[in-house]
Amino acid sequence: MALDIHLTALDGAPLPSATVMLLRDAPAGLEVLMMRRHGDSAELGGVYVFPGGKLDPTDLGAAAQHLDREAEHLRAELAEPDTPVDTAVGLYLAALRETLEECGVLPGAQLDAAGLVAMRHRLAEGRSLMDALAAQGLRAPTASLVPWSRWITPRLASVTRKRFDTRFFVARAPADQDAQHDDHEATEAVWLTPHEALQRYWDGAIDLAPPQIMSLSQLARHTQVDGLLEAARQAGPALVQPEPHDHEGVRVICYPGDVRHSVREPVWDGPTRLLHRNGRFEPEGGLAALLP
Structure with a gap:
């Protein structure tokens, strides 16, 4: 299924969001968890993504006793001095909440299967993550999350109908927690090495959006979770x-460091643009350009 591509002007401020790239060491190398979004989803239906979603009002207003670290430390770690402290904290909580909701995993927490189920049940009832954690005698394990990148949808969007301001985190997946899709927002959960995910994309077996393509390209440059973190x-x-x-009739998305981008300093190794051709986004130089 090819992505629906339109150069569409979008109004309004981008929605604060968070996503988590869950990682684990495996015999084949570093693996990342990917979720296939439900085909009926309004945004990126059928596309393979990382767990995540929008900042929810319940993610805001966390008291100090709910956190494992000071709120100011979290904002400093995000490197966003202009972001309100409460929003910065909320983004960490949103990342944890969405990961628990979508795949039943809570990074940095020691919980058995019954505890995870109980927490997901509370979230499904509309309770906050802080409430669900308190019922288990836990504080939010924000130290398990390491900020990786911040993606802001441009006003001229290509593959989404909304603007997002998404903070990408990386985290080690707990060895004793099994990731399972929720059959609501996601219909499949699969562990893949970044190389394998990109190869499947290139072979037409899965669909990826540009942020996932470029993030996987960067993950592929690491072999172990510790080194990446x-x-x-x-x-x-x-x-x-x-x-x-x-x-010339081809959609081109440029990233920092590209000759057509307003920021000339690159933020990563590898390609700085994707072109929409052959029914997908791909870099100049093909699959090899995405791999180390």
Whole structure:
């Protein structure tokens, strides 16, 4: 299924969102969890993504006793001095909540299957993550999340009908928690090495959106979770504001470091643009350009 591509002008501020790239070490190398969005989803139906979603009002207003770290530390870690502290904290909570809701995993928490089910049940009732954690005698395990990047949808969007301001986090998946799709927002949960995910995309077996393509390309440059997490801590989150345009009938999305992007300093190694051709987004140079 090809993505529906339109160069559409979008109004309004982008919606604060959070997503988590859950990682684990495996015999084949570092693997990341990917979820196939329900085919009827209004945004990116059928596309393989990382767990995540919009900031919810219940994610805001966390008291200090609900957190494992100070609120100001979380904002500093995001490297967003202009973001309100409550919003910064809420983004971490949204990342944890969405991951628990969508795949039944809570990074950084020691919970058995019954505890995870009980927490998901409370969330399904509309209770906050703080409430669900308190019922288990836990604080929000924000230390399990390391900021990776921040993607802001441009006003001229290509593959979504809404604007998002999404913070991408990386986290080690707990070894004793099994990821399972929720059969509501997602219909499949699969562990893949970044190389395998990109190869499947190239072979037409799965669909990916540009943020997932470029994120997988960066994950593919690491072989172990520890090394990746340490690299993320050292580098800090990259700010990515894609700039799309059409050139001779081809949609082109440029990223920092590209000659057509307003920011000339690259934020990652590898390609700085994707072209929509052959019914998908691909870099100049093909699949090899996405891999180390």
